[in-house]
Amino acid sequence: MAIQVNGVSKAFGGTPVLDDVSIDVGSGELTALLGPSGGGKSTLLRVIAGLEVPDRGTVVISGVDSTRMSPQQRQVGFVFQHYAAFKHLTVFKNIAFGLQIRKRPRAEIKRRVHELLELVHLEQLAHRYPAQLSGGQRQRMALARALAVEPEVLLLDEPFGALDAQVRKELRTWLRRLHDEVHVTTVFVTHDQEEAMDVADRIVVLAGGRVEQVGSPTEIYENPANAFVMGFLGAVTTVGGRLVRPHDVEISTTPAAGSVAATINRIVRLGFEERIEMSGPDGEIMAQVLRGGAEQMRVTGGDMVWIRPRDDARTLEPAR
Amino acid sequence: MAKYSLRVITLGYLAFLLILPVGLIGWRTFADGLSPVIDALTSDDAVHAFRVTLIVAVWAVLLNTVFGVGAALLLVRGRIPGKRLLSALIDLPLAVSPVIVGLALILVYGSFEPIGRWFGDRGVQIIFAVPGMVLATVFVSLPLVVRAIVPVLQEMGNEQEQAAHTLGAGRWATFWRITIPGIRWALAYGVVLCLARALGEYGAVAVVSGRVVGQTQTATLFVEERYQNFDTVSAYATATALALIAIVALLIAKLLDRGALKRSEKH
Numbered sequence: 001m002a003i004q005v006n007g008v009s010k011a012f013g014g015t016p017v018l019d020d021v022s023i024d025v026g027s028g029e030l031t032a033l034l035g036p037s038g039g040g041k042s043t044l045l046r047v048i049a050g051l052e053v054p055d056r057g058t059v060v061i062s063g064v065d066s067t068r069m070s071p072q073q074r075q076v077g078f079v080f081q082h083y084a085a086f087k088h089l090t091v092f093k094n095i096a097f098g099l100q101i102r103k104r105p106r107a108e109i110k111r112r113v114h115e116l117l118e119l120v121h122l123e124q125l126a127h128r129y130p131a132q133l134s135g136g137q138r139q140r141m142a143l144a145r146a147l148a149v150e151p152e153v154l155l156l157d158e159p160f161g162a163l164d165a166q167v168r169k170e171l172r173t174w175l176r177r178l179h180d181e182v183h184v185t186t187v188f189v190t191h192d193q194e195e196a197m198d199v200a201d202r203i204v205v206l207a208g209g210r211v212e213q214v215g216s217p218t219e220i221y222e223n224p225a226n227a228f229v230m231g232f233l234g235a236v237t238t239v240g241g242r243l244v245r246p247h248d249v250e251i252s253t254t255p256a257a258g259s260v261a262a263t264i265n266r267i268v269r270l271g272f273e274e275r276i277e278m279s280g281p282d283g284e285i286m287a288q289v290l291r292g293g294a295e296q297m298r299v300t301g302g303d304m305v306w307i308r309p310r311d312d313a314r315t316l317e318p319a320r
Numbered sequence: 321m322a323k324y325s326l327r328v329i330t331l332g333y334l335a336f337l338l339i340l341p342v343g344l345i346g347w348r349t350f351a352d353g354l355s356p357v358i359d360a361l362t363s364d365d366a367v368h369a370f371r372v373t374l375i376v377a378v379w380a381v382l383l384n385t386v387f388g389v390g391a392a393l394l395l396v397r398g399r400i401p402g403k404r405l406l407s408a409l410i411d412l413p414l415a416v417s418p419v420i421v422g423l424a425l426i427l428v429y430g431s432f433e434p435i436g437r438w439f440g441d442r443g444v445q446i447i448f449a450v451p452g453m454v455l456a457t458v459f460v461s462l463p464l465v466v467r468a469i470v471p472v473l474q475e476m477g478n479e480q481e482q483a484a485h486t487l488g489a490g491r492w493a494t495f496w497r498i499t500i501p502g503i504r505w506a507l508a509y510g511v512v513l514c515l516a517r518a519l520g521e522y523g524a525v526a527v528v529s530g531r532v533v534g535q536t537q538t539a540t541l542f543v544e545e546r547y548q549n550f551d552t553v554s555a556y557a558t559a560t561a562l563a564l565i566a567i568v569a570l571l572i573a574k575l576l577d578r579g580a581l582k583r584s585e586k587h
Contacts, residue, residue, distance in 0.1 A: 049486055050485075050486075051482055051485075051486070070485070071482070071485040071486045072485050072486070072487075072488045072489060072490060074486075076486060077486065077487075078482070078483065078486040080479050080482075080483060082479065084479035084480050084482065084483040085480075086480055086483070086484075086498060087480070087502070088501040088502065088504075089501075097484070097487050097489075097497075098487035098488050098489075101484075101487060101488045101489045101493060102488060142483075145483075145487065146486070146487075148487075149487060149488060
């Protein structure tokens, strides 16, 4: 195990932020800490980095109990949401910082920084200052800076949170590819479930300072442990008193076993899929079908239909 | 209309209170040409007075720079109770009259007071000597460096410092490589302001120095003493020299402030 967090609790001024959290992160894995804001995921990451000291519990990094170690002793790379670029240093010197602190020979620093500049595609900008870079470029610089010291683990705190949607998508694909190249154990914090599912090997869902579920993206999406996780990972709707994903709602023009009646309010066409909005005994119900699905069933707004969860669909009881 | 009257009032106010008096001193100084001015400024007493001023000012700036950076870090980054009290204490010298500062220092460090005697027994005279004048100057210029740095430290935040820690830098390396470069413009601004204040200090220094001509007389005390002795040429020449130094210092401070502003806009 690269990182073992055991029974960590942390409170700020009496408000508990982490409550008995335990997670294991395997060597070379890319793990997402996913959850709503205020759920404790950033605090957990900062506890792993040594930027916060837990009230209780231990943090073991590569087999060494690091709970009381300062950040500079831990061999972790940390990337901040707002980059934390050293504003008075050029891109080159930002990336070289950790190596200079370690008093590496000048030639080695130069070689290593150029490798990293190539890795993050910033070769042309080595002598610019952070103020002259775009957000995405600054974040790639921050990533190179963290990787320069060859950390045991790489920790990223909402790394793409401050970027616009387009750059965000590019960077996360790029991060995934980078991880496949470099293979450093990586933990990143995000509140965006799509980002977590897109990038991570494993997802830890954190809410209210507790671990709600740990698993692969597919496991967590297909087999959510509870209503909260199900709702957080994707859209849900209620059919016959059960929570179900909208794409698992079966619509029929004739009644069948276990189906309930509903009236179609509106059919919205969203590119390759259609969203059928209905009202029934459970209130507002939403179903997702492929493009042309409503036409094939010969249904339209105002029609009465029969709906039920698909046979193989995972359904849950709603949270009380 | 209101716009113009405001301008007239502001300019008139400045003209009568600032431009006219300072300008007149300059004009009077050079009324008899350059050579009496040079003679006055190169007299033994004048040179000595400027030297004392310089020594006192350099020490005061040095001490206040170290203290100022430390106090600003404590105020912004420290997790200590009573921060507001500390902040208020630092501003106190702005409110207290320099004469009171001087008297208070004599009460503590005078040769007949316990602390003053303790130093005296070890051969260190504080009051009526340079150490006391440095103390007085430090006191009156105490808030200048702190107040220049605090807002910049606040705006900078501590993420850069945390990033340096995770990259293996200890506290000391982080301070020199990240914190100080981050506040350098504000620090320079505060230092120049502090220097200008220290060069011009009169009241507190007058009380603690004993005004011994040729020994503890600073340039400002020299101006006053020459004027009282009807040596107006020396008094005006020295006053003009001090005013010029102050103006240059203020210009430098303004440039530094602009530099800092431009840099922060760029980021």
